Amino acid sequence: MTTDAEAVDVAVAEAPAFDVGTSDSLAQIHFRVAAVFLVVGSLAGLFLAIQLSAPNVLNSGPLSYGRLQPLFTGSMLFGWVTIGMIGAIYYLLPRLTGGPLVDERLARLSLILVAGGTLLGLVSVVFGGNQGLPLFEFPFYADIVLIVGLAGVTRVVTRTAIAHREPDLYISVWFFVAALWWLLLSYVIGSLSFFQGSDLEVANRFAEVGVLFLWVVPAGLGIAYYLVPKLTDAPLYSVRLAAVSFWAVAGSFAWVGAHTLTFGPAADWLETITIVFAIAVLIPVMAAVANLLLSIDWTVAHTSTPVRLVLAGTAFFALLVVQVLGLAFRSSSSVVQFTTWTEATFVIVVLGAGSLWLIALIAHLTGMSAGPARLLPLGSAALVGALWVGGLLAGFTWASAPRSREFLNFGDGFVNTTAELAGFDTVRWIAWVLLAAGFIWVGVVIVTCRNWRTSPVGEPSAAVPSDEPGAFPPVKVAVASVLVLGVAFVTTVLIPALDSSDEDPSFRALTTRDYEAFADDAPSPQAIAVLGDLGLTPALVAEGREVYISEGCVYCHTQQVRANVTDVGLGPVTVRQDITLSSPALLGRVRLGPDLAHAGSRPLTGDVDWVTRHLSDPRANRSWSSMPSYDYLSQGELDALAQYVVSLQ
């Protein structure tokens, strides 16, 4: 039951001093563009899940797993959730501030740039232009278009908030203004490679957390805080508690960037900072979840599709605590890191919380019935369950392998540690069938909706007491949010980078991982000696690394050996000095295939011919392999890729 409170509350006689029709239609255009990306991303996600079980399905060039993966994450995160939430903000902001969008022309132009930049980036990545940094794969020209577009959106939203006529600014405005600044800055940090080696890896993960936890989460919370009181026609439990959740989001999530780098080449003190703030993530989650649940009249909740969608999104938001703490704590991380657990972050934030909160608003505006949208929480929950349970199983088996000595966690032994995971791959594609059906249905509803609900803007309230959150000026919100992110950036990216800047590259880095020198055909004498002894050509090694990046090998293979029980037998532990000459370092996040940090030192994978054969027909040697066949690459590319794998000593 969506109440018609909006129409009731405001008499038609008190007509607004401006027309929300134009900004509402702009919001609808955003939803339609987002819906197209949603359909593309859902199909990509479905094909990825199918390819895990059946690696030969649709596997050729642009549709291979390593190229579909960035298409999936990019269209879901930047195309669907980002453009959709910008549309939601354009719809909500004039109502919340009591004034029109400032500079609608810039808002229209920005949509073209954001959508165009995303499209350009996705097309480039699919045709081999991947830059090797997860979530920030787009080439620089697409990045620049996207950044300019995001800057335009940020400007429109910040100016609209500052020009408010309503003195009592509702808390959602804080979330929208801050989230856009965080998105803009995070994207700049993530896409422009200011750093080298391990510092670049740390910066990439800071930016990843920025776009997921500091954009999708706060923008979605802003929507949820609006929808719950609006649809239930009852006040939010406490606006002050919502303000607490705002400052807690700002104060905790920005520092957890390195939570996926536990046991990694970053400094130990950075890991400790990450864990401390990962514990603090409990505060914004508890504040927001408690506030929304305490506000809801449960007799109304189960009859209203948008309210149920908000609640489902909030449930996924609550799961985020488990997800982040599981990866941050060293003891749990030694089990779940590099397993499918890691993949659940994107599912929880983008497919779970973010999409459901956004669809809740869209359901309110289109009046859509629950229909197949019911499949969405179900599919995401099944996916998270499969990723979590499968991750725990894989992690414990990996850790037991070196202890038992019966099998090891690489080469032919890898199958023993992943054999039981085939069932979870099946759950994954079944979950994806549900998700794709639900998402595509939502996309069709958005595109075909002709009769969008609207509500007039009321007369601004009288002045608000100055100690209420609503009296806090938006310009201060913007400044504070930028400052918070800046402090987090300095403490968790810049200082670690300065801390490690005086370290010399290791022998391993100088001989086999000095890729810039290899590409320029100017390898050091040691490199010539070592690579020559292995029968490798430095220029081909560098070329092979480019193929490794463009084919997205990093989505399934790590190149990082950790000093913990799980990684015994994988070779020397990866230290900062090993990767200082590799940018990006391609450390990876998930081991759907074995670790490759020292692939070249092992039997079989140390042989160029064997690797070439294995890449073109993975199941000839290892019947259990889920790696796609790379026979669509040219012989030269295959040979270069094999040389690169063998060079990983």
Added chain:
Amino acid sequence: MDFSELLAAASQALSAPEVLVGRSARARAAASGVAPEQVLADWAGVEAGAAAASAPAAEAPAPASEAAAPVTAAAPTPELDVEVVSPQATDEPPQPEPEPEPEPEEEPEEALIGAPGLKVTRRRSLPRWLAASFVVVPIVALFYAATFASGPGCGDGGALAVDAVTGVAENCDGSEFGSRGGNPLALGAALYSVEALPACSSCHGNDGGGGTGPGLAGGSVVETFPACVDHIQWVTLGTARWREEVGDTYGASNKPVGGGGIMQSYDAGLSPEEIAAVVLFERVTFGGQDAAEATADCLGEGEAEAAG
């Protein structure tokens, strides 16, 4: 008079709706331990005895869970009940007393934000459990920071030590990870049959029957290497280094090096103890040597006694 007649009479006497009167009567009855009919009869001013006679005294005060709770707090003790239940005297309507708040909370001031038409509250208090957790969580986080400021020690969360020279993860005392004393024959068996390094079985067969490499079973391995020390040297060096360091033939029957295929050197991949264990396993299982004799030959007298 049965219950419904009494109810009608009572509600007429009190000029209150039957629903409310009935619920109140049941609650009062549950609280004071008399039949609901009795209560209704009192309120209606009918003879109590007549009512009690017609009503089964055992009838349960039905929705006790629903109605008893609000009244319990205000319910008088049975002794006082007589004074309180006298509606004729006071004409007091028998509505259940308003439920007292368990914890009196300031009623939040409600306001309307004009432009979006959103109701908000000016609530200043938090649920206690939430306020408490906002204090506890940062304390836990700070405690964690203070305790683990220097990063994980060896053994924390599965962390291991790292050999400064080779960079290989190892036990906290610096020994090789997972090295185990115990039964050298079992260690040899495990090492022989793993699919990964050293992967002896991939060339010599799971049962020692041979494959890419020569067969070991049927005593042939002991015929080639009558002395364990030669066998160990062969496995340590492999074909290439044997040719460089020893010569072109090997074993008691002077077999040509490389005649049975290429064997890699296990010098770097296995520790001397592990090589001895694999050799021991091969000599006992495939060569048919007596276990105690072979152990003494390959590992020395002391080991043989310990193993025996």
